[in-house]
Amino acid sequence: MAEPYYLTTAIHYPNGKPHIGHAYETIAADVIARFQRLRGREVRFQTGTDEHGLKMAQKARDIGSTPRELADEMSGHFRELFDVLNISYDRFIRTTDPDHHRASQAIWEAMEKKGDLYLDRYEGWYSVRDEAYYDEGELVEGEGGAKLSPQGTPVEWTEEESWFFRLSNYAEPLLELLKTPGFLEPVSRRNEMVAFIERGLQDLSVSRTSFDWGVKVPSGDGHVMYVWVDALTNYITGVGYPDGGELWDKFWPADLHLIGKDIVRFHTIYWPAFLMSADLPLPKKVFGHGFLLNRGVKESKSAGNVTDPMELADKFGVDALRYFLMAEVTFGQDGSYSAQALVNKVNAELANSFGNLAQRTLSMIAKNMAGKLELFSAASEDDTLLATVGKACAETLPQEFEALNFSVGIEAWLRAVYACNAYVDEQAPWGLKKTDPERMKAVLQTLFIAIRDLAIAIQPVVPEKAAAVLDQLGIPADRRSYANLGDADWFGALAASGHAIDKPTPVFPRLELPEEEPA
Structure with a gap:
């Protein structure tokens, strides 16, 4: 009997409509899920949306909406896209789901019981766009001497009371995990993470008080969880944590977390450390795929080259888009499309x-x-x-x-x-x-x-x-x-059996480039 297989994508941040990168990752995950089912394995495939955090609260305020209304609208766009792309997910999880709030609070309490959470004051650089904290040494200089994150996003100096996670306690087990063959691929990503740990791990701020759009910290002291504690926990929420049961016994630990290369740190340092603290089994593999570039250029709203994957699917067909993305790009490396x-x-x-x-x-x-x-x-x-x-x-x-x-x-x-x-x-x-x-x-x-x-x-x-x-x-x-x-x-x-076939109809019609489409 073939072993069950649990596969997840990163959950997507719905502060805007989905773009081609969201389609690329989710199509790749669907190919894996369908492939494993065809090999006879019982597959559980989870995707969804990551709806909390300051970025969502700010976007909702800017458009005169509430974070919940924005999350409902944008999450609906992601679900619609994935249905159009024929994504065979078993659960579309939302971090606003009640069972997810309960799971996030349960893992928090497990980490607190372990003695890995403590209250202190955070002072440092924070990128709202990345929902990430950065050390001074990681920052790069932008135009006019502005400080930017390693991803090129703006950072701001933040000071507030915060719960901290004792990430520094986990340097040695994390190094051992990262050096385990096959845990993190491609190998180039593994080398980056090993170097990050070897520079010295700082304890991680894991709560905020400057906004309230998030999972409440169980102590009820006005803190909400830092979005990555909440977001990463979705992978165990979806298989029954903290109650256990059939899904948990069958599918955890996950066989594969499929993610973009820009969030490898969160999945191979923070997430395993949280699981170690909570005495939970670790995922078997994390794969950080590359970016999909538009004619060799990274898409951005400012450059005016953001592609709507719904339009691509409508113009050329869903299977044509799926085939091109999987056949054209060496998976794990950046790829280009037009x-x-x-x-x-x-x-x-x-x-x-x-x-x-x-x-x-x-x-x-x-x-x-x-x-x-x-x-x-x-x-x-x-x-x-x-x-x-x-x-x-x-x-x-x-x-x-x-x-x-x-x-x-x-x-x-x-x-x-x-x-x-x-x-x-x-x-x-x-x-x-x-x-x-x-x-x-x-x-x-x-x-x-x-x-x-x-x-x-x-x-x-x-x-x-x-x-x-x-x-x-x-x-x-x-x-x-x-x-x-x-x-x-x-x-x-x-x-x-006397089987006979009828006159066939063409299955793969030739495509035409729309006149307005740039080559």
């Missing part, structure tokens, strides 16, 4: 290569064989092609996806698609109809088998389009898992 690049890649690889392969093969079966399958004797070149396709679909792609090397796995799949198209050109089944009709049937049915494997393998990336291909092939819904790729008897059973 509408032109998306159109070019999807047309070349999905429409012209895989889509055309499926369309012309199934059309010839429908026209020349009345759509009916039958048993056939395979020639050596047929066996060679199916071995090539089988290795790509059942071995290489799954191995690379397991390692989160999506673009590498898709490239292996695409090479198998190209092998099929080369086989079509070499065998020329349209000519065999007159000279050797039995050979024509063998060629077309070899391709039928190959297309089934290719469609099953690529399901995590393009779930709707892959399902449409498998529907046209007539593959039952319960015969589409990765375990079925090794099934040697399925074709014979399908042929013996």
Whole structure:
């Protein structure tokens, strides 16, 4: 029995509508979730919104709203986007959910019981935009000598009473954790965090009194929790903390926290330290992916280059967007996108290569064989092609996806698609109809088998389009898992059942670049 699998994204800050970066991370997580389900694992996949903190309170004040009204509106935009993008989450968590407030207070009380929380006064630099505190040595100089955070955001000097967490007590266990192979990837992120700890850990301010939009500290002394204590706790809220129960027993510790590279510190230093303090198991892996750049430039409202992922999905199709983002970018590194690049890649690889392969093969079966399958004797070149396709679909792609090397796995799949198209050109089944009709049937049915494997393998990336291909092939819904790729008897059973396919309709139409879209 396969082990259960618990996967989370970072929860997204809803002080504005979602952008392409939110779509990128959540699509990647959905690919992982679908992939693990196809491998036979019971998956729990959680995403959501991080709704507390000074930034939300200030934005609500600026627009004449309340933080709750702003959170409700913006969280709705994220949920709508994820539904459009076909994200198969099991829970969309909101940090305003009552069970989350209870969980956050429970982990606070556990850390307090451990002796790791104490009341003192905070004086230091704080970035409202990052919701983060920074040491003097971390700041960089901006225009006119202004002090900025390492992320380039404004900081302000803050003085107020605060609860502190004894982060300095956890330097050694955190170093040991970070040096554990596989805990934090890519390796470059791990090296950054090790260096951060080795410079010396300061105790962490974990409460604020200057605003009240957040989870109340259990002592009721007018403090609300620093947003990162509250935000990180969502990962255990969603599986039943502090009550325990079936979800907790089955899914915690998490198999993977998928996050952006800019919040690695919070997830691999602060979060493990909180869990250690509360005597809770630690997550198995944190992966800090790179940024998605707009034609090589980071998106910003001031630059006027912010992309609405809903518009991209509407213009080009959800699966086209999913495929491009997963195939184009080396996961873990920064990547770049443009509408032109998306159109070019999807047309070349999905429409012209895989889509055309499926369309012309199934059309010839429908026209020349009345759509009916039958048993056939395979020639050596047929066996060679199916071995090539089988290795790509059942071995290489799954191995690379397991390692989160999506673009590498898709490239292996695409090479198998190209092998099929080369086989079509070499065998020329349209000519065999007159000279050797039995050979024509063998060629077309070899391709039928190959297309089934290719469609099953690529399901995590393009779930709707892959399902449409498998529907046209007539593959039952319960015969589409990765375990079925090794099934040697399925074709014979399908042929013996009298199965026949209808004339196909194109699944991957060619895309066009809208006239107003910049290249």
